[in-house]
Amino acid sequence: MLITLNQITKVYQIGEVDIPALRGVTFTIDRGEFVAIMGASGSGKTTLMNILGCLDQPTSGQYSLDDTEITRLNRNELAYIRNKKIGFVFQNFNLLPRTSALENVELPLFYGNRLSSRQKYQRAIEMLTRLGLADRLEHYPSQLSGGQQQRVAIARALINQPSIILADEPTGNVDSKTGQEIMKLFQQLNQEEITIILITHEKDIADYARRLIHIKDGEIV
Amino acid sequence: MSLFLTLRVALRALIRNKVRSILTMLGIIIGIAAVIAVIAVGQGATVMIQEQIASMGDNPLIIFPGSARVGGFRFGAGTRSTLTVQDAEAIIKECPYVKAVTPIIRAGGQIIYQDKNWSSGIEGVAPSYLEVRNWNLKEGNLFTDSDVKSATKVCLLGATVAKELFDNEESVGKTIRIRNMPFRVIGVLEKKGSAAFGHDQDNTIIAPWSTVSRVLQRSSFNEVNQILASVTSIKMLEPAKKEISAILRQRHRLSQGTEDDFSITDATEITNAITSISRLMTLLLVVIASISLIVGGIGIMNIMLVSVTERTREIGLRMAVGARGKDILLQFLVEAVVLAGIGGVFGIFLGYGAAQIISNANNWPVLVSTDSILLAFVFSSVVGIFFGFYPAWRASRLNPIEALRYE
Numbered sequence: 001m002l003i004t005l006n007q008i009t010k011v012y013q014i015g016e017v018d019i020p021a022l023r024g025v026t027f028t029i030d031r032g033e034f035v036a037i038m039g040a041s042g043s044g045k046t047t048l049m050n051i052l053g054c055l056d057q058p059t060s061g062q063y064s065l066d067d068t069e070i071t072r073l074n075r076n077e078l079a080y081i082r083n084k085k086i087g088f089v090f091q092n093f094n095l096l097p098r099t100s101a102l103e104n105v106e107l108p109l110f111y112g113n114r115l116s117s118r119q120k121y122q123r124a125i126e127m128l129t130r131l132g133l134a135d136r137l138e139h140y141p142s143q144l145s146g147g148q149q150q151r152v153a154i155a156r157a158l159i160n161q162p163s164i165i166l167a168d169e170p171t172g173n174v175d176s177k178t179g180q181e182i183m184k185l186f187q188q189l190n191q192e193e194i195t196i197i198l199i200t201h202e203k204d205i206a207d208y209a210r211r212l213i214h215i216k217d218g219e220i221v
Numbered sequence: 222m223s224l225f226l227t228l229r230v231a232l233r234a235l236i237r238n239k240v241r242s243i244l245t246m247l248g249i250i251i252g253i254a255a256v257i258a259v260i261a262v263g264q265g266a267t268v269m270i271q272e273q274i275a276s277m278g279d280n281p282l283i284i285f286p287g288s289a290r291v292g293g294f295r296f297g298a299g300t301r302s303t304l305t306v307q308d309a310e311a312i313i314k315e316c317p318y319v320k321a322v323t324p325i326i327r328a329g330g331q332i333i334y335q336d337k338n339w340s341s342g343i344e345g346v347a348p349s350y351l352e353v354r355n356w357n358l359k360e361g362n363l364f365t366d367s368d369v370k371s372a373t374k375v376c377l378l379g380a381t382v383a384k385e386l387f388d389n390e391e392s393v394g395k396t397i398r399i400r401n402m403p404f405r406v407i408g409v410l411e412k413k414g415s416a417a418f419g420h421d422q423d424n425t426i427i428a429p430w431s432t433v434s435r436v437l438q439r440s441s442f443n444e445v446n447q448i449l450a451s452v453t454s455i456k457m458l459e460p461a462k463k464e465i466s467a468i469l470r471q472r473h474r475l476s477q478g479t480e481d482d483f484s485i486t487d488a489t490e491i492t493n494a495i496t497s498i499s500r501l502m503t504l505l506l507v508v509i510a511s512i513s514l515i516v517g518g519i520g521i522m523n524i525m526l527v528s529v530t531e532r533t534r535e536i537g538l539r540m541a542v543g544a545r546g547k548d549i550l551l552q553f554l555v556e557a558v559v560l561a562g563i564g565g566v567f568g569i570f571l572g573y574g575a576a577q578i579i580s581n582a583n584n585w586p587v588l589v590s591t592d593s594i595l596l597a598f599v600f601s602s603v604v605g606i607f608f609g610f611y612p613a614w615r616a617s618r619l620n621p622i623e624a625l626r627y628e
Contacts, residue, residue, distance in 0.1 A: 050622050053541070055541065055621050055622050055625075056622055075545070075546060076545045076546070076547075079540065079544060079545040079546075080543065080545075082540075082541060082542065082543050083542060084543070088541050088542070090625070094534065094537075094538045094541075094625065096535055096538070098237055099233075107538075107539070107542055108542040110226055110544075111539075111542065111543040111544050111545070111548060112543055117226075156542070160543075
């Protein structure tokens, strides 16, 4: 198993009140799967994504990713796991402004990497070419369309050959036609044995995945 | 992230906000420039004073006649002529630490050559004067002991007098008139520059002391304004002072318990006094300059805090793709140090330029030492680290989830 979640809970403390966001979530994801985690806002899917993405630690339970027990790791070790094993794709792209597409894609290689700048450059070019952006290397995000920006973000997510791609509402900021293109791109990547976890509240987007996990009120339904 | 890459990222970020970066640097630039200029002027002044003291001669001792006393009422030093030429002769004869000595009898007056006239001091001295003052002849010859004996009307001109009266023409052999007395010019002195308190040492004429005394002052006494002695080495200054004091007390028949009727000053006292004043001034100005540097540092801190807030999302993203807290810390710290460092470099140039302008305007030597440049550079970098640390630390402590969602 690539991912094993066992009885994951997350409780936020706001003042004196404890607010449970996840109440014992258990599931597994295998290598090469394309999973959509669906739920309405407030269902706990964002919390689940933060934990899956090693951005946050659960209150209790075990999370194992690629045979590494994540719940025992400290801040720096989590950063290392994020760098090596997780590629993020965000709703609002989160590209660095006034920074070329190429450099945005190179960014994960700057951390915890011993590649020469030439190798980084080569890899970033290859990745952008693979995503059909070979003629947009030096463009700033502001000079690219929404779909192109999201493809740059996907190239950035893929550059370190991560174990999973974690896409949080990747079509939320683009029109439906571009959204379809992005989803087709994910399907295509999935065919190349890349594990993709998609977080969304839209049914027709979730339908692109091969497996659906519904979450409601912090529990899998 | 490697330091080189971090540096590149920092430079990019600073270039992205050009105006803001330059304005922030300005604080550091002004601070560093002030420090550099102040130290340069201070060191220049110290060197100038040392040179001027050295121009007085080798380890000079100046002996003044004592103060006049009328009843219980005392006047200042030099108000009574208690020193004579014979005292000077006794000093060189009896004191082993003194290598040369000369009496000085001062007169002044209008000097005329053809249609030109000029006013300068005339010093009546012994032929050893040039040795005492460590001064050389530019042309001509010195007068001799026999000139002194017979009070010949010969003189040597200081560079300024030679220029004013002869305007670069040959002056040796010509006759000038001092207070309407004809004097033959037998030599010209080398240029020596201005003295510690700014008066022009080259605006002088020297002549045999006997001539000045008899011809110009019409005096038959051998009273002198000053005796100038040159001591063999700087260590011998104190023993020489004691010895001279003993010789003069004996010659003046002063019984034990009576006060000296002369005073002996050595140049190191003057040097020390002036040096300590200039050092104090420099210190004071450096303190003021440092305060401006601190103000500049606070400017950096302020702008870095703004920058961290503005780039919260960027920080969140960097963390999401694997930046550790210390990577973020380093990134912002390097940015602050680069800001301060570049400001420091510009400040050094500006300070250097200011020092040159001060030196040109005041005819004052200005010394920009490598020490002060190095100090300024290190200082500005330290300011960058010190004031950049808090904003960088705040950035490194951000929660990636909140940072990513920051609007």
